[in-house]
Amino acid sequence: MTEITDYKQVWTYRTPRARLWTWAGWFALVTLFFWCWQIMTEDTIWAFVSDAPRQAADIGSRMLPPRISYMSELWGPLWDTINIATLGTIGGVIMAVPVAFLAARNTSPSVRFLRPIALFIIVASRSINALIWALLLVAIIGPGLLAGIVAIALRSIGFVGKLLYEAIEETDARQTEAVQATGASAAQVLIYGIVPQIMPAFWGISVFRWDINIRESTILGLVGAGGIGLKLQASLNTLAWNQVSVILLLILVTVVLSEWVSAKVRHAII
Amino acid sequence: MSAQSYPTSWKRPAQIVKDPRWRIALQVGIVIYLILAISTIDVNWTRVYEGLERGQRFIMGFLQPDFTSRWRDISQGLVESLTMTLTSTVVGVAISIPIGIGAARNIAPGWIYAICRSIIAVSRALQEIIIAIFLVAMFGFGPFAGFLTLSFATIGFIAKLLADDIEEIDATQVEAIRSTGASWWQVVNYAVQPQVMPRLIGLSLYRLDINFRESAVIGIVGAGGIGATLNTAIDRYEYDSAGAILLIVIAIVMVAEYGSSYLRKFLQ
Numbered sequence: 001m002t003e004i005t006d007y008k009q010v011w012t013y014r015t016p017r018a019r020l021w022t023w024a025g026w027f028a029l030v031t032l033f034f035w036c037w038q039i040m041t042e043d044t045i046w047a048f049v050s051d052a053p054r055q056a057a058d059i060g061s062r063m064l065p066p067r068i069s070y071m072s073e074l075w076g077p078l079w080d081t082i083n084i085a086t087l088g089t090i091g092g093v094i095m096a097v098p099v100a101f102l103a104a105r106n107t108s109p110s111v112r113f114l115r116p117i118a119l120f121i122i123v124a125s126r127s128i129n130a131l132i133w134a135l136l137l138v139a140i141i142g143p144g145l146l147a148g149i150v151a152i153a154l155r156s157i158g159f160v161g162k163l164l165y166e167a168i169e170e171t172d173a174r175q176t177e178a179v180q181a182t183g184a185s186a187a188q189v190l191i192y193g194i195v196p197q198i199m200p201a202f203w204g205i206s207v208f209r210w211d212i213n214i215r216e217s218t219i220l221g222l223v224g225a226g227g228i229g230l231k232l233q234a235s236l237n238t239l240a241w242n243q244v245s246v247i248l249l250l251i252l253v254t255v256v257l258s259e260w261v262s263a264k265v266r267h268a269i270i
Numbered sequence: 271m272s273a274q275s276y277p278t279s280w281k282r283p284a285q286i287v288k289d290p291r292w293r294i295a296l297q298v299g300i301v302i303y304l305i306l307a308i309s310t311i312d313v314n315w316t317r318v319y320e321g322l323e324r325g326q327r328f329i330m331g332f333l334q335p336d337f338t339s340r341w342r343d344i345s346q347g348l349v350e351s352l353t354m355t356l357t358s359t360v361v362g363v364a365i366s367i368p369i370g371i372g373a374a375r376n377i378a379p380g381w382i383y384a385i386c387r388s389i390i391a392v393s394r395a396l397q398e399i400i401i402a403i404f405l406v407a408m409f410g411f412g413p414f415a416g417f418l419t420l421s422f423a424t425i426g427f428i429a430k431l432l433a434d435d436i437e438e439i440d441a442t443q444v445e446a447i448r449s450t451g452a453s454w455w456q457v458v459n460y461a462v463q464p465q466v467m468p469r470l471i472g473l474s475l476y477r478l479d480i481n482f483r484e485s486a487v488i489g490i491v492g493a494g495g496i497g498a499t500l501n502t503a504i505d506r507y508e509y510d511s512a513g514a515i516l517l518i519v520i521a522i523v524m525v526a527e528y529g530s531s532y533l534r535k536f537l538q
Contacts, residue, residue, distance in 0.1 A: 036353035048410035127523035142317040
């Protein structure tokens, strides 16, 4: 019987090899960070950076006291902002539903051709921000509410489409099969087998997106797509910082309220 | 005794609003709102009609993107965006770790908890664009303001999710470490950190992806990056260059999304 005499005296969490790799990983990250930092700050004017606290104090003193009387001019733009978000959400959801059904593996009529196209639509819509859509649409169909609504709708397709197609793929296949066994046509299978299962998810996603859209539509006016952002842009351009603070307060209240409404509604549905 | 008459048709029961009176009221309300909302949209149809030609040119630009003639500007914008994304994610995550630990109810004392939660709330409530407007006004144009904006926005996102994650950890492991006589730092290091690390890495990669997407937007208000190039291209009606930029953004986002989901699987 041989005895093991050579015990390791110190416990370590990882093997030396794993430790080496972790260190190499962290080292690479730090090097990359400093390299990027170097490139990024090449053209930075440090005099402006060191001056920033003074600028901040200056802007702060101009913003404070907020010009409350300006509120009376803001109700119209606020109503427009809410309309942009709501109508945009409705438009986006209407466009997203067919895309979601094409993208879901279990309902797509052609997994090989239509599914990749639907997935590309979803990714393209998700990766381009509403503000960029608005920038394009203002150039194409002119400034105004319509550009904002279409921008919000196009942006919503990706979000709603992605979450909805995941919900469709997660439906219970046995229920669909049960409907099929009664001799239902393909359309009836969709209506009675799949739609009831995704209905709660559908309403939840739509309300959630509406809440995000309220947030996004407040700034669309910066590029001319209507709503309260137009007032923000006008106040910024005239350096009326005490109006800017009123607008920001109003946006903050609207966003908090819409978040509260959406949380309540989702809680009631799910 | 007559045979009970069975219904011959079936109607699906209502799923959400059960009371029919409420349902009708809700439907009427929605219709009234839609009429009011749609009537306020003031569309100048001649302008839309004239714009269609421009829209067609944009679609042509998208189909035949022009990468070459503005490549110098595009590549500069891309480099700014990418470096901004990486540095802001690293700095944002580094700052949000202490804030996230402070905002976890189970390991932080009450007053620190309150401070950290309010920092998170402020960072989450404000849109990136609005923060960018202010930071550009303070720090001047360029990617440095964008870097600060994205770092600030990252703090709200990562710190909140990290704090929620720490609050949900397995308390028995913390107790086990504490019963060996470990100090607060040792508890965090040996009981909390191993439980939240995989998720923290996943969240950081996800935020990297979001920060790149946002960096394409904040350039519109002067915070550097590819957004500034895009804004200029659209303002100059160079739709083929704008199409090229958008395609590059979509491609990078797709690569980042697939890459980060692959990395997350590999690391967990």
